Every structure is written in C-alpha cells, then in structure tokens.
Amino acid sequence: MADTPGKELKTLERRIAKLNSHLSPSPSWPPPITPSIASADDSYHHIHGEVPMKEASWRVVCDGTGKEFTDIIYEKSVGEGIAKITINRPERRNAFRPHTIKELIRAFDDARDDSTVGVIILTGKGTKAFCSGGDQALRSSDGYADFESFGRLNVLDLQVQIRRLPKPVIAMVAGYAVGGGHVLHMVCDLTVAADNAVFGQTGAKVGSFDAGYGSSIMSRLVGPKKAREMWFLSRFYNAYEAEKMGLVNVVVPLEKLEMETLKWCREILRNSPTAIRVLKSALNAVDDGHAGLQELGGNATLIFYGTKEANEGKTAYMERRRPDFSKFPRRP
Numbered sequence: 513m514a515d516t517p518g519k520e521l522k523t524l525e526r527r528i529a530k531l532n533s534h535l536s537p538s539p540s541w542p543p544p545i546t547p548s549i550a551s552a553d554d555s556y557h558h559i560h561g562e563v564p565m566k567e568a569s570w571r572v573v574c575d576g577t578g579k580e581f582t583d584i585i586y587e588k589s590v591g592e593g594i595a596k597i598t599i600n601r602p603e604r605r606n607a608f609r610p611h612t613i614k615e616l617i618r619a620f621d622d623a624r625d626d627s628t629v630g631v632i633i634l635t636g637k638g639t640k641a642f643c644s645g646g647d648q649a650l651r652s653s654d655g656y657a658d659f660e661s662f663g664r665l666n667v668l669d670l671q672v673q674i675r676r677l678p679k680p681v682i683a684m685v686a687g688y689a690v691g692g693g694h695v696l697h698m699v700c701d702l703t704v705a706a707d708n709a710v711f712g713q714t715g716a717k718v719g720s721f722d723a724g725y726g727s728s729i730m731s732r733l734v735g736p737k738k739a740r741e742m743w744f745l746s747r748f749y750n751a752y753e754a755e756k757m758g759l760v761n762v763v764v765p766l767e768k769l770e771m772e773t774l775k776w777c778r779e780i781l782r783n784s785p786t787a788i789r790v791l792k793s794a795l796n797a798v799d800d801g802h803a804g805l806q807e808l809g810g811n812a813t814l815i816f817y818g819t820k821e822a823n824e825g826k827t828a829y830m831e832r833r834r835p836d837f838s839k840f841p842r843r844p
C-alpha cells in the first residue's frame with residue numbers, strides 16, 4: 513500500500529535530519545532545515561563523503577611588489593585552495609584608509625590569478641570588528657587621504673573587483689560590520705556571521721552615503737522598505753536580526769566562526785569551478801547591467817574557446833584558408 517502524505521513527510525524529515533547531521537558541526541546546531549522539495553537521498557553520503565571539520569593550515573603571502581603588507585594580512589591555506597584576506601587595523605575597528613584598499617585590491621588580484629585558489633575569505637582582525645568603514649580621521653572634502661595630498665574613494669573599485677571576481681568571496685564577520693564595512697560584506701557572495709556580529713549603515717549619521725552598490729544591493733537583499741530603514745535611521749542590527757533580514761547566510765557561535773566558514777569553503781571547493789564561475793556572473797548579471805552581461809558573456813566566450821568549432825575559426829585564419837564550419841551542428 514502507498515505511504516500516506518504524512519508518513520512520507522516524516523520519512524523525508526528523517527532523511528534531511530540525517531543529511532544535516534553530517535553537515536553540521538554539532539547535532540543541535542544549526543537547526544535542521546525543512547525542505548520544500550522531496551529530493552534528499554541517503555546516497556549523498558556515499559557520493560560526497562563528509563566535509564572535514566578541521567582548521568586550515570595558513571601560510572602568509574607577501575605583496576607581489578616585494579613590499580610587506582601593512583594594513584592587511586594575506587594568507588593561503590596549504591593544499592586547500594582557500595585564500596584569506598584580513599583587514600588588519602583592529603585599533604581602528606578595521607576602518608580602511610586608501611592604503612588599506614590598495615593592499616586589498618592587490619591581494620584580491622593575486623587570489624584571482626592564482627589558479628590553485630577557488631574561494632576567498634574576507635575578514636577583519638580580532639573579534640570586535642569586521643570593518644567599520646572609511647577611516648573618518650582621514651576624511652577630507654574629496655574623499656579619504658592618507659599619504660597623498662588628495663582624497664580617494666577607492667573602496668568603490670574594490671567593491672566592483674569583488675563583484676566581478678570569478679570565484680566566490682565569503683565575508684567572515686565577527687563584531688561590527690558598519691558603514692563602508694557593511695557595504696563590503698554585502699558585496700561578498702556569502703556572509704558567515706558570528707553571534708557577536710553587528711550590522712548597520714552609519715552614513716546618514718556621519719554625513720556620508722553609498723548611493724551605488726551600498727544602496728542597490730541592500731535593497732535586493734533585504735527589500736526596499738528595510739533598506740530605507742537601515743539607511744534613514746542608521747540603526748544597528750544583531751546577527752540574528754541580520755539573518756532574518758536576509759543579510760547573512762548563517763550565524764554561528766563566535767568560537768566556531770572560522771571552522772564554519774572553512775566548511776562552507778570546502779563544500780564550494782568540491783563543486784565545479786566553471787559552474788560556480790558562470791553562476792556567480794549570472795546571479796549578478798541583471799543588477800550589474802551592461803557590466804554584468806559583459807561578465808556573463810565573457811564566460812560564454814571563455815567556454816567557447818575550448819570547442820573544436822571555435823578552434824576551426826582560429827586555425828583557418830592562421831592557415832590562411834576559408835574556415836569550414838559545415839561539420840558543426842546547428843542545434844535546435
């Protein structure tokens with residue numbers, strides 16, 4: 513006799529609980545999710561195995577220009593494909609100055625170009641702050657100025673770089689992610705938050721605003737009304753409120769923050785890098801307009817270059833002959 517719907521659901525819940533238990537660091541946390549589609553299967557264990565719950569072994573990477581990084585720490589995990597970039601100004605709650613941003617851009621560039629790196633963690637030094645935004649002590653009438661006589665808003669370049677980087681970037685947030693620091697976590701692909709994390713935009717309070725990604729992505733993430741609330745009222749939100757609003761993917765106890773983030777990295781690293789690359793650009797395409805389409809389109813070209821059809825065009829040109837595309841299908 514066929515199972516009743518109630519019995520089927522119970523069986524499914526048991527299967528999901530079993531799946532979650534192997535993915536979770538502890539049996540009680542995080543609480544099991546309720547699936548909307550009945551697709552879970554015990555064979556998952558056999559195909560994928562367990563995600564290792566272990567610390568990473570990090571090696572510090574120096575600046576490619578031969579200079580020591582001062583405002584960030586750049587590390588790569590040994591043999592795992594994870595890069596970790598840490599804003600290192602804890603005495604300023606990891607506020608960034610133009611020099612910090614220049615270093616971040618160099619590190620992200622390196623992580624992009626390193627084909628052994630598949631996922632990048634962005635975080636802040638210490639447990640008090642991920643990042644508190646632009647260093648207000650250096651704010652001038654034309655941006656932020658540190659060693660130069662003119663101001664910059666180069667964090668905007670960094671935001672675009674993270675958005676276009678064809679590898680997932682995970683914000684690992686402990687403590688405050690506020691102002692421009694809040695925007696930085698929003699432009700990352702995923703956010704893993706510690707239970708002490710605090711989120712908010714202070715712009716309207718300190719006479720600043722981010723009318724670019726800081727507004728548009730937030731509206732996408734939390735909805736237009738909540739985005740107005742965040743910007744107009746300059747309130748702070750705790751990690752659980754942020755999770756409920758859709759600002760973060762998961763909240764974990766502070767002491768489990770890095771371990772959980774690494775688990776997310778390792779789960780991503782098991783999957784197809786090309787699928788992830790194309791998906792990231794696809795998920796950003798509409799919001800990023802022409803630049804988003806260009807990124808997605810570039811991925812199509814990249815994949816096409818690997819085909820015999822594309823190669824025939826190049827080879828014919830190099831051999832000074834007419835290309836013969838007749839053998840390639842015109843698919844329905």
Ligand SMILES: CC(C)(COP(=O)(O)OP(=O)(O)OC[C@H]1O[C@@H](n2cnc3c(N)ncnc32)[C@H](O)[C@@H]1OP(=O)(O)O)[C@@H](O)C(=O)NCCC(=O)NCCSC(=O)CCC(=O)c1ccccc1C(=O)O
Pocket residue numbers: 603604605607640641644645646647648649665667668688690691692693695696714715718720721722723726
């Ligand atoms: C983050 C706090 C809530 C933390 O509070 P608390 O734990 O009590 O620590 P404090 O004692 O306040 O701070 C310790 C120490 O750090 C200094 N500090 C903290 N944040 C900053 C900062 N952003 N700039 C400079 N200094 C900072 C603080 O003064 C203390 O120093 P002492 O010498 O020990 O006294 C709290 O610190 C706080 O509210 N901070 C300010 C948050 C803020 O308003 N940030 C700026 C928002 S505006 C912005 O980020 C613009 C960014 C930008 O460049 C931009 C421009 C154009 C378009 C887009 C953007 C964009 O947003 O990306």
